[in-house]
Amino acid sequence: MKVRVAILENDSNYLQRVVSIFNNKFGNELEIYSFTDISSAYRCLDDKKIDVFLANENIDIDFSMIPKKCGFAYLVESSDIEKYNDKKAVCKFQRAELIYKQILSIYSEQIPNITGIGESNNSMKTIVFSSPVGGTGTSTLAAACAISIANKGFRVLYLNLENFGDSDSFFSCDGQFDFGDVIYAIKSNKSNRKIKLQSTVKQDSTGVYFYSSVRVALDMLELKVDDYLTLQTELKMLGEYDYVVIDMDFPRNRKGFAFFENCNSIVIASDGSQVSEIKTARAMDAIQILDSYSEYIIQPKFSMIRNKVLGNTENRDEIRVIGEIPMYESCSPSQMARQLSLSSVFDQLL
Structure with missing residues (x-):
C-alpha cells in the first residue's frame, strides 16, 4: 500500500x-x-x-x-x-x-489503525544491557554491542530506555525527530505506532539505527513496563530489525523483571571491584528468589562483562562471565564504543 x-x-x-x-x-x-x-x-x-x-x-x-x-x-x-x-x-x-x-x-x-506496514519478525532477538552497579560503562557496552552486530551485516536498533540516558552521545544523524515522538505515539494511541517507529528512527554512519534522546529527560518517566512490552511487540511487527539492543535501568520491582522474560539475553556490566561484585551477587540472589516464585525463569539469560578491568578477577558461580575489557582513556563516548565494538566478547551474544 x-x-x-x-x-x-x-x-x-x-x-x-x-x-x-x-x-x-x-x-x-x-x-x-x-x-x-x-x-x-x-x-x-x-x-x-x-x-x-x-x-x-x-x-x-x-x-x-x-x-x-x-x-x-x-x-x-x-x-x-x-x-x-x-x-x-x-x-x-x-x-x-x-x-x-x-x-x-x-x-x-x-491514520491511527492502519495495518500491513512491514511483516512480523518473530526471529528478532532482544539483548538487554542493565546493571545494578553504577558507573561501570553499561551504556558504552550496549552501544559497542550494537556497532559490533551492525559490522556483521545485521540490521540492529540501539534503544536507550534509561531515565536519563543519551543515545546522541554515541550516535548521530540529521533529523528533527526524537524518542519523545515515540513516547507520545505509545501513550496517546492516537497515531499508528508502527509508522511512527519507522518515520522517527535515524541511522548512524556505523549502520546502527537509533532514536535521538528526548529533549526533556522527565519524558522518559512516562514509560511503564507495559509500554516497554508494547514497544517491543511493535518493533517485532515492524519486521525491520534482526537485533534490538536495549540499554535500560536495572528494574526495581517484580513487574520490571518480568520484562526480561521477553528478552533473549541480559548483560550486566561490572568493573571487577569489590563493591561492584557484591552488588551484582546480591542482585543475582534476588533474581533467583524471584524465579522460585514466578512462572517465568530469567536467571539463565544473564551474563556478565567485566569492563574497565585493571587487574585479574575471578569467575563467579551465580552468573556466567563472557569476557573482560580493559580500561581505555582519553576517548569520547562514541570513540570508546567504536573501539570496544572490535572485541570478540559480543559474538557470544549472537
Whole structure:
C-alpha cells in the first residue's frame, strides 16, 4: 500500500526535481501528485483520496477544502521552523529521506489503525544491557554491542530506555525527530505506532539505527513496563530489525523483571571491584528468589562483562562471565564504543 501525497508548489523546477527524486527513491512507498495550480490540487485531494498534502508556505490555503483524513503541512525554506501558521512545517531544502520520514509521521497521525506496514519478525532477538552497579560503562557496552552486530551485516536498533540516558552521545544523524515522538505515539494511541517507529528512527554512519534522546529527560518517566512490552511487540511487527539492543535501568520491582522474560539475553556490566561484585551477587540472589516464585525463569539469560578491568578477577558461580575489557582513556563516548565494538566478547551474544 502506497501513501498518496499531493504537493502544491509555485516553483515548477523544484517540483520537478523533488517528484523525480521521490519516484526514484520511494516509488514503492509513495504515490506523488504535483501541482502549481491550487484548484487542481483541491480537486485531487478528494478524487485521489490523498493522505498527505504539502503546500508552499506562500500559498493561501482554504483548509475547508482539505478532507478530514488528509494530513497537512507547509513547505518552508528553513529547517528551524517546526510550525507555520499553527500548522506543521516541512523544510523543502533537506535530504529526501528526511522529507519522506516527515511525510510518514504526518500520515501516521491521521491514520491511527492502519495495518500491513512491514511483516512480523518473530526471529528478532532482544539483548538487554542493565546493571545494578553504577558507573561501570553499561551504556558504552550496549552501544559497542550494537556497532559490533551492525559490522556483521545485521540490521540492529540501539534503544536507550534509561531515565536519563543519551543515545546522541554515541550516535548521530540529521533529523528533527526524537524518542519523545515515540513516547507520545505509545501513550496517546492516537497515531499508528508502527509508522511512527519507522518515520522517527535515524541511522548512524556505523549502520546502527537509533532514536535521538528526548529533549526533556522527565519524558522518559512516562514509560511503564507495559509500554516497554508494547514497544517491543511493535518493533517485532515492524519486521525491520534482526537485533534490538536495549540499554535500560536495572528494574526495581517484580513487574520490571518480568520484562526480561521477553528478552533473549541480559548483560550486566561490572568493573571487577569489590563493591561492584557484591552488588551484582546480591542482585543475582534476588533474581533467583524471584524465579522460585514466578512462572517465568530469567536467571539463565544473564551474563556478565567485566569492563574497565585493571587487574585479574575471578569467575563467579551465580552468573556466567563472557569476557573482560580493559580500561581505555582519553576517548569520547562514541570513540570508546567504536573501539570496544572490535572485541570478540559480543559474538557470544549472537
